[in-house]
Amino acid sequence: MDQHFARTEMLPPMAPPITERGAVKWLRENLFSTPFNIALTLAGLAAIVWLIAASLPWWLNSVWTASSLTECRQIVEASAGPGATGACWAMIREWWGAFLFGFYPPDQWWRPILAFGFLFAALAPVLFSGQKRNLTIVLGAVAAFLLVTLYLAAAPGLVFAAAILVVAALLALVQVMPGKLIWVTLIYPALCFWLLWGGPIWSPIVAMAGFGVLYAVFRLASPFIGLAPAAGAGVVAAVLWWLYLDAPLVSEIQSALPFGLQSINSDQFGGFLLAIVIGVTGISFSLPIGILLALGRQSDMLIVKTLSVGFIEFIRGVPLITLLFTASLLLQYFLPPGTNFDIILRVIILVTFFAAAYRAEGSPGGPAALPRGQ
Amino acid sequence: MAMATDAPKDGFRLSMLVYDTRYRSYTIQVVVLVLFAMAVAWLLNNTAQNLAARGKEFNFGFLWQRAGYDIGQQLIPYTNDSTHFRALLVGLINTLVVAFVGCIFATILGVLIGVLRLSKNWLVSRLMTVYVEMFRNVPLLLWILLSYVLLSETTPAPNAFKPKASGEAPDASMMLWDSMAVTNRGTNVALPIAGWELWTVLAVLVGSLVTAWFVNRTSVRRLQEEGVDPVSGWTILAIAVLPTLAVFVIGAGWMFAVGFLARLALLGLVLIGVWTALRVATAAFPVFLGQIVRVVGVVVLGGIWLFMIGPVLWTTVFDSLNLDPSFQSFVPMEVPVLKGFNFQGGILVAHSFTAMVVALTLYTAAFIAEIVRAGIQAISRGQSEAAFALGLRPGRTMNLIILPQALRVIIPPLISQYLNLTKNTSLGIAVSYLDLRGTLGGITLNQTGRELECMLLMMLIYLTISLTISALMNMYNRSVQLKAR
Numbered sequence: 001m002d003q004h005f006a007r008t009e010m011l012p013p014m015a016p017p018i019t020e021r022g023a024v025k026w027l028r029e030n031l032f033s034t035p036f037n038i039a040l041t042l043a044g045l046a047a048i049v050w051l052i053a054a055s056l057p058w059w060l061n062s063v064w065t066a067s068s069l070t071e072c073r074q075i076v077e078a079s080a081g082p083g084a085t086g087a088c089w090a091m092i093r094e095w096w097g098a099f100l101f102g103f104y105p106p107d108q109w110w111r112p113i114l115a116f117g118f119l120f121a122a123l124a125p126v127l128f129s130g131q132k133r134n135l136t137i138v139l140g141a142v143a144a145f146l147l148v149t150l151y152l153a154a155a156p157g158l159v160f161a162a163a164i165l166v167v168a169a170l171l172a173l174v175q176v177m178p179g180k181l182i183w184v185t186l187i188y189p190a191l192c193f194w195l196l197w198g199g200p201i202w203s204p205i206v207a208m209a210g211f212g213v214l215y216a217v218f219r220l221a222s223p224f225i226g227l228a229p230a231a232g233a234g235v236v237a238a239v240l241w242w243l244y245l246d247a248p249l250v251s252e253i254q255s256a257l258p259f260g261l262q263s264i265n266s267d268q269f270g271g272f273l274l275a276i277v278i279g280v281t282g283i284s285f286s287l288p289i290g291i292l293l294a295l296g297r298q299s300d301m302l303i304v305k306t307l308s309v310g311f312i313e314f315i316r317g318v319p320l321i322t323l324l325f326t327a328s329l330l331l332q333y334f335l336p337p338g339t340n341f342d343i344i345l346r347v348i349i350l351v352t353f354f355a356a357a358y359r360a361e362g363s364p365g366g367p368a369a370l371p372r373g374q
Numbered sequence: 375m376a377m378a379t380d381a382p383k384d385g386f387r388l389s390m391l392v393y394d395t396r397y398r399s400y401t402i403q404v405v406v407l408v409l410f411a412m413a414v415a416w417l418l419n420n421t422a423q424n425l426a427a428r429g430k431e432f433n434f435g436f437l438w439q440r441a442g443y444d445i446g447q448q449l450i451p452y453t454n455d456s457t458h459f460r461a462l463l464v465g466l467i468n469t470l471v472v473a474f475v476g477c478i479f480a481t482i483l484g485v486l487i488g489v490l491r492l493s494k495n496w497l498v499s500r501l502m503t504v505y506v507e508m509f510r511n512v513p514l515l516l517w518i519l520l521s522y523v524l525l526s527e528t529t530p531a532p533n534a535f536k537p538k539a540s541g542e543a544p545d546a547s548m549m550l551w552d553s554m555a556v557t558n559r560g561t562n563v564a565l566p567i568a569g570w571e572l573w574t575v576l577a578v579l580v581g582s583l584v585t586a587w588f589v590n591r592t593s594v595r596r597l598q599e600e601g602v603d604p605v606s607g608w609t610i611l612a613i614a615v616l617p618t619l620a621v622f623v624i625g626a627g628w629m630f631a632v633g634f635l636a637r638l639a640l641l642g643l644v645l646i647g648v649w650t651a652l653r654v655a656t657a658a659f660p661v662f663l664g665q666i667v668r669v670v671g672v673v674v675l676g677g678i679w680l681f682m683i684g685p686v687l688w689t690t691v692f693d694s695l696n697l698d699p700s701f702q703s704f705v706p707m708e709v710p711v712l713k714g715f716n717f718q719g720g721i722l723v724a725h726s727f728t729a730m731v732v733a734l735t736l737y738t739a740a741f742i743a744e745i746v747r748a749g750i751q752a753i754s755r756g757q758s759e760a761a762f763a764l765g766l767r768p769g770r771t772m773n774l775i776i777l778p779q780a781l782r783v784i785i786p787p788l789i790s791q792y793l794n795l796t797k798n799t800s801l802g803i804a805v806s807y808l809d810l811r812g813t814l815g816g817i818t819l820n821q822t823g824r825e826l827e828c829m830l831l832m833m834l835i836y837l838t839i840s841l842t843i844s845a846l847m848n849m850y851n852r853s854v855q856l857k858a859r
Contacts, residue, residue, distance in 0.1 A: 028662050030496035037495045038669040044497040303403040317840035318833045319797035329825040333424045334417045
């Protein structure tokens with residue numbers, strides 16, 4: 001009896017059923033798994049079809065070149081029949097420069113472009129400290145951006161050459177000493193200010209020299225009077241420098257060595273340029289203030305805590321628009337008579353406070369959801 | 375043996391104020407307080423000097439002067455002869471109304487979208503992602519302007535509702551059984567006239583809601599104590615809704631009631647018929663293909679019946695029987711009627727209000743959707759798996775296991791969103807919605823030139839609103855938070 005009914009060899013594996021493989025499986029699992037899901041899919045498809053059917057003619061009848069809205073409509077009606085509607089992008093084309101730069105003089109557009117490009121060169125050392133590869137990539141992108149946009153903005157040849165030279169120098173610096181790029185970040189605020197608002201080049205340089213004064217006084221005094229008093233003395237010296245020596249020094253040097261850019265008033269700023277100026281400055285200044293407020297809020301010191309919480313709750317309790325109103329209407333009441341404060345600076349101050357209060361609040365939801373024992 | 379840890383006995387030295395941790399915090403606080411007081415004194419002094427230099431004084435007397443301007447939307451009586459204070463109140467009420475309506479709609483829409491975004495349906499979850507990203511990443515101001523422009527530019531002018539001279543149907547018609555007219559000047563909505571009919575409907579509504587709430591409570595208690603669920607959720611919903619609906623249908627005239635019920639019954643019959651027929655026809659199909667064919671068939675054929683065959687059929691039947699099944703409102707309504715160049719009667723909801731509600735709802739709903747999604751995802755999958763293992767159905771798992779835990783994560787950021795929405799109503803100025811910012815902080819401020827008083831008062835009011843909402847929601851939050859024992 002050596003009959004046996006077991007197989008001696010393995011069967012070849014069969015292909016899975018059609019509904020369990022490939023596109024059919026995906027469709028079944030993701031779109032048609034239950035009657036309710038099928039209905040949802042149908043509703044979604046209907047919504048998409050309706051949206052496209054309703055808006056497609058408007059997109060397809062777009063007009064890009066026209067001198068007025070009436071002309072736009074005439075072109076649309078001529079090409080698509082009476083009663084047809086179409087997008088009129090001609091106005092966007094016309095105003096594109098104003099969207100980007102506001103009333104900034106067109107022959108100076110290269111200045112905000114340079115400031116915007118170098119913004120990334122200044123951010124890179126903070127984000128990728130000492131990482132040669134990433135820094136090179138960012139600087140390469142900055143170079144490409146500057147080449148294209150400066151060409152489009154018809155920048156003078158000298159500016160073009162200078163921009164290429166500076167980026168090339170930075171690229172070389174990254175290859176040799178990537179850690180030193182942080183100096184670009186430190187210089188950038190003054191450089192950006194000078195590029196955007198113009199004026200003598202000496203004013204940012206002399207202003208930055210105030211920090212040099214601070215450091216020098218601190219180094220000289222610290223062996224004699226201790227670290228903390230030396231730092232205080234440094235701050236006092238720097239403030240004195242900015243208050244009394246800064247302005248006369250700038251005008252002296254400027255009359256001896258006149259070099260500068262055309263001055264641009266704050267009311268000529270606008271569009272994307274203004275948004276970026278206020279946004280970037282507000283974000284960078286609100287970070288330290290926000291951290292201080294958050295620390296103050298957690299503090300055991302009653303007065304510090306009360307003041308921090310009061311500030312945060314006040315700012316978070318009123319709409320931003322009232323704060324901006326305060327900037328434009330009330331700051332002039334709060335400052336000494338005769339002070340004339342730049343409008344962009346006023347807005348930046350209020351936006352910074354606003355962002356700082358929100359940052360200090362952080363996310364209250366997360367920790368509260370966890371049991372205390374954790 | 376002397377204790378090594380004895381405190382040093384030497385006296386107080388000045389440097390201890392900085393270096394001794396026992397005194398340092400007092401030093402810091404005193405310094406901060408002095409600096410703060412100096413800053414406040416400096417600001418107050420500057421303000422006083424500036425006010426004196428401009429020949430202005432700080433007083434709120436101007437609030438009782440004649441305002442002299444009109445406000446489009448007023449929920450309390452107001453004319454341009456009223457005082458600035460009255461204008462302030464009108465603006466404040468406008469702010470609160472738009473914030474309240476916006477919060478409710480945004481919550482409903484936000485929860486719906488947040489749940490749908492987690493749907494296993496690929497298409498629906500992608501659509502919801504697009505929605506959320508689109509509305510979150512474009513400033514609210516643009517959404518407000520867009521909805522206002524769409525409402526006022528794409529809606530017909532009132533004269534489009536007039537029948538044409540040639541006898542053709544007018545270009546535009548009213549909605550919801552001729553009770554609502556949307557024109558480019560606003561939305562006219564019929565207004566119920568107070569009378570015994572209105573009180574009956576309200577009494578029935580309140581009565582059925584109270585009954586439903588009571589039945590629900592008893593049912594939940596019995597479920598918890600005895601483990602039986604005597605009344606299902608659907609029954610409770612029916613108790614809450616059906617009586618009012620019945621009053622409306624019966625009150626709409628017996629002819630409409632019969633016609634309505636007959637239509638409903640026939641629609642049901644048609645749908646069931648189609649479903650059964652398709653079931654038989656697709657019996658040989660694979661399960662999944664059959665399901666698709668049935669659902670698509672029912673939706674398509676049901677739609678054809680509802681919108682194409684049904685209306686024609688009913689018109690023919692009623693016409694041949696010479697009957698009028700039109701809807702008669704049980705509660706007498708003041709219906710908007712086209713008189714001259716404009717609609718008269720009912721209430722006029724300005725487009726600025728509608729645009730504000732629409733934009734605030736759509737924008738805030740995107741944020742609430744993300745909060746809801748995050749809250750649900752924060753509950754570990756083990757919880758729902760355990761619930762399924764116990765045999766709970768998906769709906770019950772959601773209601774009994776996931777949501778109560780998710781609420782803890784959801785509520786605190788939700789409070790922030792309500793506050794944001796309330797503060798964002800101040801953008802109404804872009805579509806001339808005269809809220810608090812538009813009256814007190816806008817026209818009153820410009821007319822009287824009292825920047826300081828107006829701004830301080832406005833900030834104070836907004837602050838009060840925010841802190842009130844915050845306090846109320848925190849009370850609710852405490853009731854759902856984890857109780858650490």
